Amino acid sequence: MNKLILNIEQAKEKINKNIYGHFAEHLGRCIYEGFWVGEDSEIPNTRGIRNDVIEALREINIPVLRWPGGCFADEYHWKDGVGPREERTTIVNNHWGGVTENNHFGTHEFMDLCDLLDTEPYISGNLGSGTIREMQEWVDYMTHDGESPMSDWRKENGRKEPWDLKYFGVGNENWGCGGNMRPEYYADKYKNYQTYINDHGDNKIFKIACGSHDSNYHWTEVLMEEAADKMDGLSLHYYTVPGDEWENKGSATDFDQNEWYITLKKAMYMDELITKHSTIMDKYDPEKKVALIVDEWGTWYDVEPGTNPGFLYQQNTLRDALVAGIHLNIFNQHADRVKMANIAQTANVLQAMVLTDEEDMIVTPTYYVFKMFKVHQEALQIPIYLETEKYKEIPKLSVSASKNEQGEVNITICNLDPENEAKIETVINAIKANEVEAKILSSDNLNDHNTFENPDKVKPEGFDKFSMEGQKLVGEIPSSSVVLLTLK
Ligand code: AHR
Numbered sequence: 001m002n003k004l005i006l007n008i009e010q011a012k013e014k015i016n017k018n019i020y021g022h023f024a025e026h027l028g029r030c031i032y033e034g035f036w037v038g039e040d041s042e043i044p045n046t047r048g049i050r051n052d053v054i055e056a057l058r059e060i061n062i063p064v065l066r067w068p069g070g071c072f073a074d075e076y077h078w079k080d081g082v083g084p085r086e087e088r089t090t091i092v093n094n095h096w097g098g099v100t101e102n103n104h105f106g107t108h109e110f111m112d113l114c115d116l117l118d119t120e121p122y123i124s125g126n127l128g129s130g131t132i133r134e135m136q137e138w139v140d141y142m143t144h145d146g147e148s149p150m151s152d153w154r155k156e157n158g159r160k161e162p163w164d165l166k167y168f169g170v171g172n173e174n175w176g177c178g179g180n181m182r183p184e185y186y187a188d189k190y191k192n193y194q195t196y197i198n199d200h201g202d203n204k205i206f207k208i209a210c211g212s213h214d215s216n217y218h219w220t221e222v223l224m225e226e227a228a229d230k231m232d233g234l235s236l237h238y239y240t241v242p243g244d245e246w247e248n249k250g251s252a253t254d255f256d257q258n259e260w261y262i263t264l265k266k267a268m269y270m271d272e273l274i275t276k277h278s279t280i281m282d283k284y285d286p287e288k289k290v291a292l293i294v295d296e297w298g299t300w301y302d303v304e305p306g307t308n309p310g311f312l313y314q315q316n317t318l319r320d321a322l323v324a325g326i327h328l329n330i331f332n333q334h335a336d337r338v339k340m341a342n343i344a345q346t347a348n349v350l351q352a353m354v355l356t357d358e359e360d361m362i363v364t365p366t367y368y369v370f371k372m373f374k375v376h377q378e379a380l381q382i383p384i385y386l387e388t389e390k391y392k393e394i395p396k397l398s399v400s401a402s403k404n405e406q407g408e409v410n411i412t413i414c415n416l417d418p419e420n421e422a423k424i425e426t427v428i429n430a431i432k433a434n435e436v437e438a439k440i441l442s443s444d445n446l447n448d449h450n451t452f453e454n455p456d457k458v459k460p461e462g463f464d465k466f467s468m469e470g471q472k473l474v475g476e477i478p479s480s481s482v483v484l485l486t487l488k
Contacts, residue, residue: 004411015381018120020060022342061377062117065342071096074174082141135170206232208234236277243300245266315449320365382403409431414481435468
Protein backbone atom coordinates (compact mmCIF):
# COMPACT_ATOMS: atom_id res chain seq x y z
CA MET A 1 0.00 0.00 0.00
CA ASN A 2 1.17 3.52 -0.81
CA LYS A 3 0.14 6.40 1.37
CA LEU A 4 -0.18 10.10 0.58
CA ILE A 5 -1.02 12.76 3.15
CA LEU A 6 -2.10 16.19 1.96
CA ASN A 7 -3.02 19.14 4.10
CA ILE A 8 -4.98 21.60 1.99
CA GLU A 9 -4.37 24.40 4.48
CA GLN A 10 -0.67 24.25 3.67
CA ALA A 11 -1.23 25.20 0.03
CA LYS A 12 0.76 28.44 -0.33
CA GLU A 13 3.29 28.53 -3.16
CA LYS A 14 1.87 29.42 -6.57
CA ILE A 15 2.93 27.08 -9.36
CA ASN A 16 4.12 29.42 -12.09
CA LYS A 17 2.34 28.54 -15.30
CA ASN A 18 5.65 28.94 -17.14
CA ILE A 19 6.77 25.60 -15.68
CA TYR A 20 4.64 24.25 -18.55
CA GLY A 21 6.74 26.10 -21.14
CA HIS A 22 8.14 24.86 -24.45
CA PHE A 23 11.14 25.28 -26.68
CA ALA A 24 11.38 25.50 -30.48
CA GLU A 25 14.78 25.63 -32.13
CA HIS A 26 15.99 25.80 -35.71
CA LEU A 27 16.92 22.15 -35.55
CA GLY A 28 15.87 19.29 -37.80
CA ARG A 29 12.18 19.57 -38.68
CA CYS A 30 11.11 21.65 -35.70
CA ILE A 31 10.66 25.07 -37.33
CA TYR A 32 10.73 24.31 -41.05
CA GLU A 33 8.17 21.55 -41.81
CA GLY A 34 7.10 21.54 -38.15
CA PHE A 35 5.53 24.93 -37.51
CA TRP A 36 6.40 26.69 -40.74
CA VAL A 37 5.32 25.61 -44.20
CA GLY A 38 5.02 29.02 -45.86
CA GLU A 39 1.97 30.82 -47.15
CA ASP A 40 2.01 29.07 -50.55
CA SER A 41 1.87 25.59 -49.04
CA GLU A 42 -1.08 23.29 -49.73
CA ILE A 43 -1.10 22.44 -46.05
CA PRO A 44 -3.74 24.67 -44.44
CA ASN A 45 -1.91 27.50 -42.73
CA THR A 46 -2.29 30.96 -41.27
CA ARG A 47 0.34 33.30 -42.67
CA GLY A 48 2.65 30.32 -43.23
CA ILE A 49 2.11 28.58 -39.88
CA ARG A 50 0.38 25.17 -39.88
CA ASN A 51 -3.21 25.33 -38.63
CA ASP A 52 -3.29 21.75 -37.34
CA VAL A 53 -0.22 22.33 -35.18
CA ILE A 54 -1.63 25.57 -33.78
CA GLU A 55 -4.97 23.96 -33.04
CA ALA A 56 -3.40 21.05 -31.17
CA LEU A 57 -0.99 23.17 -29.17
CA ARG A 58 -3.64 25.67 -28.09
CA GLU A 59 -5.32 22.77 -26.26
CA ILE A 60 -2.40 22.37 -23.88
CA ASN A 61 -2.12 26.07 -22.90
CA ILE A 62 1.50 26.74 -23.72
CA PRO A 63 2.37 29.71 -21.50
CA VAL A 64 5.80 30.56 -22.90
CA LEU A 65 7.82 29.52 -25.97
CA ARG A 66 11.61 29.76 -26.21
CA TRP A 67 13.28 30.49 -29.59
CA PRO A 68 15.50 30.44 -31.74
CA GLY A 69 17.82 28.08 -29.80
CA GLY A 70 19.57 26.25 -28.25
CA CYS A 71 22.96 26.12 -29.80
CA PHE A 72 21.47 27.83 -32.85
CA ALA A 73 20.91 31.01 -30.79
CA ASP A 74 24.58 31.88 -30.49
CA GLU A 75 25.07 31.80 -34.21
CA TYR A 76 21.80 33.49 -35.17
CA HIS A 77 21.97 37.02 -36.49
CA TRP A 78 18.46 38.35 -36.27
CA LYS A 79 18.80 41.00 -38.98
CA ASP A 80 19.14 38.18 -41.55
CA GLY A 81 15.57 37.17 -40.71
CA VAL A 82 13.55 40.38 -41.10
CA GLY A 83 12.31 42.34 -44.11
CA PRO A 84 10.73 41.01 -47.33
CA ARG A 85 11.18 37.24 -47.32
CA GLU A 86 12.47 37.01 -50.87
CA GLU A 87 15.31 39.38 -49.95
CA ARG A 88 16.39 37.60 -46.77
CA THR A 89 19.88 36.17 -46.51
CA THR A 90 20.17 32.41 -46.79
CA ILE A 91 22.24 31.04 -43.93
CA VAL A 92 23.99 27.82 -43.01
CA ASN A 93 22.81 26.18 -39.80
CA ASN A 94 26.30 25.12 -38.76
CA HIS A 95 25.39 23.53 -35.52
CA TRP A 96 22.65 21.30 -36.85
CA GLY A 97 24.01 19.59 -39.90
CA GLY A 98 25.21 22.49 -42.02
CA VAL A 99 21.87 22.72 -43.80
CA THR A 100 20.95 25.96 -45.50
CA GLU A 101 17.93 27.92 -44.31
CA ASN A 102 16.16 30.64 -46.24
CA ASN A 103 15.37 32.60 -43.08
CA HIS A 104 11.68 32.84 -43.96
CA PHE A 105 10.92 32.19 -40.32
CA GLY A 106 12.34 35.14 -38.38
CA THR A 107 11.33 37.57 -35.64
CA HIS A 108 7.98 38.62 -37.16
CA GLU A 109 6.98 35.05 -37.89
CA PHE A 110 7.94 33.90 -34.38
CA MET A 111 5.94 36.70 -32.78
CA ASP A 112 3.04 35.80 -35.05
CA LEU A 113 3.33 32.18 -33.92
CA CYS A 114 3.22 33.30 -30.28
CA ASP A 115 0.09 35.36 -30.99
CA LEU A 116 -1.59 32.39 -32.66
CA LEU A 117 -0.67 30.15 -29.73
CA ASP A 118 -1.56 32.84 -27.21
CA THR A 119 1.79 32.33 -25.58
CA GLU A 120 4.56 34.62 -24.29
CA PRO A 121 7.73 34.82 -26.35
CA TYR A 122 11.06 33.99 -24.75
CA ILE A 123 13.94 35.01 -27.00
CA SER A 124 17.49 33.71 -26.62
CA GLY A 125 20.01 36.34 -27.70
CA ASN A 126 23.36 35.74 -29.31
CA LEU A 127 26.21 36.38 -26.91
CA GLY A 128 28.55 33.73 -28.35
CA SER A 129 29.13 35.23 -31.81
CA GLY A 130 27.00 38.37 -31.81
CA THR A 131 27.84 41.88 -30.68
CA ILE A 132 26.42 43.87 -27.79
CA ARG A 133 25.01 46.33 -30.28
CA GLU A 134 23.24 43.57 -32.21
CA MET A 135 21.61 42.29 -29.04
CA GLN A 136 20.61 45.76 -27.93
CA GLU A 137 19.12 46.55 -31.33
CA TRP A 138 17.11 43.34 -31.38
CA VAL A 139 15.41 44.27 -28.11
CA ASP A 140 14.91 47.83 -29.39
CA TYR A 141 13.46 46.50 -32.66
CA MET A 142 10.92 44.38 -30.83
CA THR A 143 9.93 46.68 -28.00
CA HIS A 144 10.72 50.33 -28.72
CA ASP A 145 7.65 52.52 -29.01
CA GLY A 146 7.96 55.87 -30.73
CA GLU A 147 10.68 56.96 -33.12
CA SER A 148 14.05 55.26 -33.25
CA PRO A 149 16.06 53.63 -36.03
CA MET A 150 15.02 50.14 -34.91
CA SER A 151 11.34 50.84 -34.31
CA ASP A 152 11.15 52.71 -37.62
CA TRP A 153 12.63 49.68 -39.35
CA ARG A 154 10.12 47.39 -37.63
CA LYS A 155 7.30 49.61 -38.89
CA GLU A 156 8.74 49.57 -42.41
CA ASN A 157 8.67 45.77 -42.15
CA GLY A 158 4.97 45.79 -41.44
CA ARG A 159 4.61 45.90 -37.66
CA LYS A 160 3.47 49.22 -36.27
CA GLU A 161 3.06 48.45 -32.57
CA PRO A 162 5.95 47.10 -30.53
CA TRP A 163 5.52 43.58 -29.23
CA ASP A 164 5.30 42.69 -25.55
CA LEU A 165 8.49 40.84 -24.84
CA LYS A 166 9.23 39.83 -21.31
CA TYR A 167 11.72 36.96 -21.34
CA PHE A 168 15.17 37.43 -22.84
CA GLY A 169 18.07 34.99 -22.46
CA VAL A 170 21.59 36.37 -22.71
CA GLY A 171 23.25 33.49 -24.54
CA ASN A 172 22.77 29.72 -24.40
CA GLU A 173 25.08 27.01 -23.09
CA ASN A 174 28.00 29.42 -23.20
CA TRP A 175 30.08 26.80 -21.37
CA GLY A 176 29.78 24.70 -24.57
CA CYS A 177 28.26 25.37 -27.98
CA GLY A 178 27.71 29.03 -27.06
CA GLY A 179 31.42 29.86 -26.98
CA ASN A 180 33.26 27.40 -24.68
CA MET A 181 33.64 29.96 -21.90
CA ARG A 182 34.78 29.68 -18.30
CA PRO A 183 32.09 30.80 -15.82
CA GLU A 184 34.17 33.82 -14.76
CA TYR A 185 34.51 34.94 -18.38
CA TYR A 186 30.83 34.41 -19.11
CA ALA A 187 29.83 36.25 -15.91
CA ASP A 188 31.80 39.30 -17.07
CA LYS A 189 30.32 39.10 -20.55
CA TYR A 190 26.83 38.64 -19.14
CA LYS A 191 27.14 41.76 -16.99
CA ASN A 192 28.46 43.66 -19.98
CA TYR A 193 25.74 42.58 -22.48
CA GLN A 194 22.82 42.88 -20.10
CA THR A 195 23.71 46.54 -19.41
CA TYR A 196 22.45 47.44 -22.87
CA ILE A 197 19.21 45.52 -22.78
CA ASN A 198 16.77 48.33 -22.20
CA ASP A 199 13.22 48.53 -20.95
CA HIS A 200 11.12 50.65 -23.29
CA GLY A 201 7.83 52.19 -22.19
CA ASP A 202 5.96 49.68 -20.06
CA ASN A 203 7.92 46.74 -21.41
CA LYS A 204 10.09 45.32 -18.64
CA ILE A 205 12.58 42.64 -19.65
CA PHE A 206 13.13 39.63 -17.38
CA LYS A 207 16.82 38.84 -17.97
CA ILE A 208 17.92 35.21 -17.94
CA ALA A 209 21.59 34.37 -17.61
CA CYS A 210 23.02 31.16 -19.02
CA GLY A 211 23.31 28.66 -16.20
CA SER A 212 24.78 25.27 -15.68
CA HIS A 213 24.10 21.88 -17.16
CA ASP A 214 23.70 18.82 -15.00
CA SER A 215 25.94 18.93 -11.93
CA ASN A 216 28.21 21.79 -12.92
CA TYR A 217 27.63 23.47 -9.55
CA HIS A 218 30.73 25.63 -9.91
CA TRP A 219 29.07 27.49 -12.79
CA THR A 220 26.02 28.29 -10.66
CA GLU A 221 28.23 29.40 -7.76
CA VAL A 222 30.28 31.80 -9.91
CA LEU A 223 27.26 33.29 -11.68
CA MET A 224 25.42 33.87 -8.43
CA GLU A 225 28.45 35.36 -6.72
CA GLU A 226 29.31 37.64 -9.63
CA ALA A 227 26.00 38.64 -11.12
CA ALA A 228 22.96 37.67 -9.02
CA ASP A 229 21.98 41.31 -8.65
CA LYS A 230 21.88 41.76 -12.42
CA MET A 231 19.67 38.85 -13.40
CA ASP A 232 16.06 37.76 -12.92
CA GLY A 233 16.65 34.15 -13.81
CA LEU A 234 19.48 31.64 -14.12
CA SER A 235 19.04 28.65 -16.37
CA LEU A 236 19.69 24.95 -15.88
CA HIS A 237 19.78 22.34 -18.65
CA TYR A 238 19.34 18.68 -17.95
CA TYR A 239 18.38 15.92 -20.36
CA THR A 240 17.47 12.36 -19.48
CA VAL A 241 20.10 10.63 -21.61
CA PRO A 242 20.19 6.95 -20.70
CA GLY A 243 22.20 5.81 -23.72
CA ASP A 244 25.68 5.91 -22.23
CA GLU A 245 24.77 3.41 -19.49
CA TRP A 246 23.12 0.86 -21.73
CA GLU A 247 25.11 -2.24 -22.34
CA ASN A 248 23.35 -3.05 -25.55
CA LYS A 249 21.99 0.05 -27.11
CA GLY A 250 18.38 -0.66 -27.82
CA SER A 251 16.01 1.20 -30.03
CA ALA A 252 13.69 3.96 -28.89
CA THR A 253 10.70 1.72 -29.57
CA ASP A 254 12.06 -1.45 -28.05
CA PHE A 255 12.86 -0.66 -24.44
CA ASP A 256 13.45 -3.51 -22.09
CA GLN A 257 13.03 -3.22 -18.33
CA ASN A 258 16.70 -2.57 -17.71
CA GLU A 259 16.68 0.34 -20.16
CA TRP A 260 13.54 1.66 -18.50
CA TYR A 261 15.12 1.39 -15.06
CA ILE A 262 18.20 3.36 -16.16
CA THR A 263 15.99 5.98 -17.80
CA LEU A 264 13.91 6.26 -14.65
CA LYS A 265 16.92 6.77 -12.40
CA LYS A 266 18.18 9.51 -14.71
CA ALA A 267 14.79 11.22 -14.85
CA MET A 268 14.45 11.22 -11.04
CA TYR A 269 17.90 12.82 -10.79
CA MET A 270 16.31 16.15 -11.79
CA ASP A 271 15.06 16.46 -8.21
CA GLU A 272 18.56 16.23 -6.75
CA LEU A 273 19.92 18.69 -9.31
CA ILE A 274 17.28 21.30 -8.58
CA THR A 275 17.75 20.87 -4.83
CA LYS A 276 21.52 21.34 -5.07
CA HIS A 277 21.50 24.25 -7.52
CA SER A 278 18.77 25.93 -5.44
CA THR A 279 20.83 25.51 -2.28
CA ILE A 280 23.74 27.32 -3.93
CA MET A 281 21.38 30.04 -5.12
CA ASP A 282 19.95 30.37 -1.59
CA LYS A 283 23.41 31.22 -0.29
CA TYR A 284 23.57 34.37 -2.44
CA ASP A 285 19.86 35.01 -2.77
CA PRO A 286 18.01 33.82 0.34
CA GLU A 287 14.90 35.74 -0.65
CA LYS A 288 14.69 33.72 -3.88
CA LYS A 289 14.53 36.75 -6.15
CA VAL A 290 16.44 34.96 -8.90
CA ALA A 291 14.38 32.25 -10.52
CA LEU A 292 15.76 28.88 -11.60
CA ILE A 293 14.77 28.48 -15.25
CA VAL A 294 15.03 24.89 -16.48
CA ASP A 295 14.82 25.98 -20.08
CA GLU A 296 15.84 22.66 -21.62
CA TRP A 297 14.76 19.24 -20.39
CA GLY A 298 13.42 15.98 -21.77
CA THR A 299 14.50 12.57 -23.00
CA TRP A 300 17.36 12.25 -25.44
CA TYR A 301 17.99 8.67 -26.58
CA ASP A 302 20.36 9.06 -29.47
CA VAL A 303 19.97 5.40 -30.27
CA GLU A 304 18.75 5.31 -33.82
CA PRO A 305 21.27 7.04 -36.04
CA GLY A 306 19.99 5.23 -39.11
CA THR A 307 16.42 6.34 -38.52
CA ASN A 308 17.13 9.90 -37.57
CA PRO A 309 15.94 11.70 -40.67
CA GLY A 310 15.67 15.22 -39.37
CA PHE A 311 18.23 15.43 -36.56
CA LEU A 312 17.25 14.39 -33.06
CA TYR A 313 14.01 12.80 -34.13
CA GLN A 314 13.09 9.94 -31.80
CA GLN A 315 9.90 7.99 -31.36
CA ASN A 316 7.91 9.32 -28.40
CA THR A 317 6.26 6.48 -26.45
CA LEU A 318 4.39 5.90 -23.18
CA ARG A 319 7.83 5.78 -21.54
CA ASP A 320 8.36 9.47 -22.46
CA ALA A 321 4.95 10.37 -21.07
CA LEU A 322 6.02 8.92 -17.72
CA VAL A 323 9.30 10.84 -17.81
CA ALA A 324 7.34 14.04 -18.51
CA GLY A 325 5.01 13.30 -15.60
CA ILE A 326 8.00 12.78 -13.27
CA HIS A 327 9.58 16.08 -14.34
CA LEU A 328 6.42 18.16 -14.09
CA ASN A 329 5.75 16.73 -10.63
CA ILE A 330 9.31 17.65 -9.59
CA PHE A 331 8.96 21.20 -10.94
CA ASN A 332 5.64 21.63 -9.12
CA GLN A 333 7.28 20.53 -5.90
CA HIS A 334 10.06 23.09 -6.37
CA ALA A 335 7.67 25.91 -7.26
CA ASP A 336 9.38 28.25 -4.79
CA ARG A 337 12.52 28.46 -6.94
CA VAL A 338 11.63 26.99 -10.36
CA LYS A 339 9.60 29.62 -12.20
CA MET A 340 9.92 28.35 -15.73
CA ALA A 341 10.78 25.12 -17.53
CA ASN A 342 10.81 24.42 -21.26
CA ILE A 343 10.57 20.94 -22.68
CA ALA A 344 12.80 20.22 -25.66
CA GLN A 345 11.28 20.46 -28.20
CA THR A 346 7.75 21.20 -29.32
CA ALA A 347 7.62 19.70 -32.85
CA ASN A 348 9.40 16.70 -34.42
CA VAL A 349 12.56 16.93 -32.28
CA LEU A 350 13.53 15.04 -29.08
CA GLN A 351 10.55 14.81 -26.67
CA ALA A 352 8.08 16.35 -29.09
CA MET A 353 4.41 17.22 -28.56
CA VAL A 354 3.45 16.95 -32.21
CA LEU A 355 4.80 15.01 -35.18
CA THR A 356 4.10 16.24 -38.68
CA ASP A 357 4.34 14.89 -42.20
CA GLU A 358 3.40 16.48 -45.47
CA GLU A 359 -0.31 15.91 -44.95
CA ASP A 360 -0.98 15.18 -41.38
CA MET A 361 -0.13 15.80 -37.77
CA ILE A 362 -0.37 13.54 -34.72
CA VAL A 363 0.12 14.19 -31.02
CA THR A 364 2.40 12.15 -28.78
CA PRO A 365 1.82 10.55 -25.34
CA THR A 366 3.90 13.40 -23.85
CA TYR A 367 1.40 15.89 -25.30
CA TYR A 368 -1.34 14.25 -23.26
CA VAL A 369 0.66 14.57 -20.06
CA PHE A 370 0.85 18.34 -20.66
CA LYS A 371 -2.86 18.35 -21.32
CA MET A 372 -3.62 16.54 -18.06
CA PHE A 373 -1.16 18.54 -15.95
CA LYS A 374 -2.24 21.99 -17.18
CA VAL A 375 -4.65 22.07 -14.20
CA HIS A 376 -1.65 22.92 -12.02
CA GLN A 377 -0.86 26.15 -13.88
CA GLU A 378 -1.12 29.09 -11.42
CA ALA A 379 -2.67 26.87 -8.74
CA LEU A 380 -1.32 26.66 -5.18
CA GLN A 381 1.03 23.80 -4.58
CA ILE A 382 0.02 21.43 -1.78
CA PRO A 383 2.95 19.84 0.05
CA ILE A 384 2.66 16.04 0.11
CA TYR A 385 3.89 13.48 2.56
CA LEU A 386 4.52 10.33 0.51
CA GLU A 387 5.11 6.82 1.79
CA THR A 388 5.69 4.74 -1.30
CA GLU A 389 6.67 1.19 -2.17
CA LYS A 390 9.74 0.75 -4.32
CA TYR A 391 10.28 -0.31 -7.90
CA LYS A 392 13.78 -1.78 -7.51
CA GLU A 393 15.42 1.00 -5.42
CA ILE A 394 13.31 3.76 -6.90
CA PRO A 395 10.13 5.19 -5.39
CA LYS A 396 7.27 3.55 -7.20
CA LEU A 397 5.20 6.72 -7.35
CA SER A 398 5.85 10.27 -8.50
CA VAL A 399 3.22 12.79 -7.30
CA SER A 400 2.30 16.44 -6.92
CA ALA A 401 -0.87 18.27 -5.94
CA SER A 402 -2.38 21.74 -6.11
CA LYS A 403 -5.49 23.68 -5.23
CA ASN A 404 -7.02 26.01 -7.80
CA GLU A 405 -9.04 29.22 -7.34
CA GLN A 406 -12.32 27.30 -7.32
CA GLY A 407 -11.05 25.22 -4.39
CA GLU A 408 -10.66 22.07 -6.51
CA VAL A 409 -7.75 19.82 -5.62
CA ASN A 410 -5.77 18.18 -8.44
CA ILE A 411 -3.39 15.31 -7.77
CA THR A 412 -1.13 13.93 -10.52
CA ILE A 413 0.37 10.50 -9.93
CA CYS A 414 2.67 8.35 -12.05
CA ASN A 415 3.07 4.65 -11.32
CA LEU A 416 6.62 4.01 -12.49
CA ASP A 417 6.51 0.26 -11.98
CA PRO A 418 6.18 -1.42 -15.40
CA GLU A 419 4.77 -4.64 -13.95
CA ASN A 420 2.60 -4.03 -10.92
CA GLU A 421 -0.36 -1.87 -10.08
CA ALA A 422 -0.19 0.55 -7.12
CA LYS A 423 -2.76 0.63 -4.37
CA ILE A 424 -3.05 4.16 -2.99
CA GLU A 425 -4.63 5.58 0.12
CA THR A 426 -4.68 9.36 0.31
CA VAL A 427 -5.53 11.15 3.52
CA ILE A 428 -6.63 14.69 2.85
CA ASN A 429 -6.87 17.10 5.74
CA ALA A 430 -9.31 20.00 5.56
CA ILE A 431 -10.98 18.69 2.38
CA LYS A 432 -14.42 19.93 1.56
CA ALA A 433 -14.86 18.00 -1.68
CA ASN A 434 -16.79 14.78 -1.89
CA GLU A 435 -16.70 14.05 -5.59
CA VAL A 436 -13.73 12.65 -7.51
CA GLU A 437 -13.09 12.69 -11.24
CA ALA A 438 -10.17 10.80 -12.73
CA LYS A 439 -8.32 10.47 -16.03
CA ILE A 440 -5.66 7.97 -16.94
CA LEU A 441 -2.99 7.71 -19.62
CA SER A 442 -1.82 4.14 -19.93
CA SER A 443 -1.22 1.31 -22.37
CA ASP A 444 -0.15 -2.33 -22.37
CA ASN A 445 3.49 -1.66 -23.03
CA LEU A 446 5.99 1.11 -22.31
CA ASN A 447 6.90 1.13 -25.99
CA ASP A 448 3.36 1.87 -27.15
CA HIS A 449 3.04 5.04 -29.19
CA ASN A 450 0.87 6.90 -31.65
CA THR A 451 1.46 6.62 -35.38
CA PHE A 452 -0.03 8.34 -38.42
CA GLU A 453 -1.90 5.06 -39.07
CA ASN A 454 -3.04 4.67 -35.46
CA PRO A 455 -2.98 8.14 -33.87
CA ASP A 456 -5.15 7.21 -30.87
CA LYS A 457 -3.25 4.21 -29.55
CA VAL A 458 -2.11 6.08 -26.41
CA LYS A 459 -4.55 8.70 -25.18
CA PRO A 460 -6.21 9.59 -21.87
CA GLU A 461 -9.44 7.98 -20.79
CA GLY A 462 -11.90 8.37 -17.92
CA PHE A 463 -11.09 6.22 -14.90
CA ASP A 464 -13.33 5.09 -12.04
CA LYS A 465 -11.02 3.23 -9.68
CA PHE A 466 -10.99 5.92 -6.96
CA SER A 467 -13.59 6.85 -4.39
CA MET A 468 -13.82 9.15 -1.38
CA GLU A 469 -14.34 7.48 1.96
CA GLY A 470 -14.68 10.40 4.39
CA GLN A 471 -11.33 12.18 4.34
CA LYS A 472 -9.70 9.31 2.50
CA LEU A 473 -9.36 8.88 -1.21
CA VAL A 474 -8.79 5.23 -1.98
CA GLY A 475 -7.99 3.48 -5.23
CA GLU A 476 -5.55 1.66 -7.44
CA ILE A 477 -3.65 2.57 -10.59
CA PRO A 478 -2.26 0.16 -13.17
CA SER A 479 1.43 -0.30 -13.98
CA SER A 480 3.11 2.38 -16.17
CA SER A 481 0.37 4.94 -15.94
CA VAL A 482 -0.18 8.65 -15.41
CA VAL A 483 -3.32 9.59 -13.48
CA LEU A 484 -5.05 12.90 -12.76
CA LEU A 485 -7.44 12.98 -9.82
CA THR A 486 -9.69 16.02 -9.44
CA LEU A 487 -11.57 16.50 -6.18
CA LYS A 488 -14.57 18.76 -6.44
O1 AHR B 1 17.88 20.79 -27.70
C1 AHR B 1 19.01 20.42 -28.41
C2 AHR B 1 20.28 21.09 -27.90
O2 AHR B 1 20.57 20.66 -26.62
C3 AHR B 1 20.24 22.60 -27.76
O3 AHR B 1 20.51 23.24 -28.95
C4 AHR B 1 21.34 22.86 -26.79
O4 AHR B 1 21.14 24.04 -26.05
C5 AHR B 1 21.37 21.61 -25.94
O5 AHR B 1 22.64 21.10 -25.80
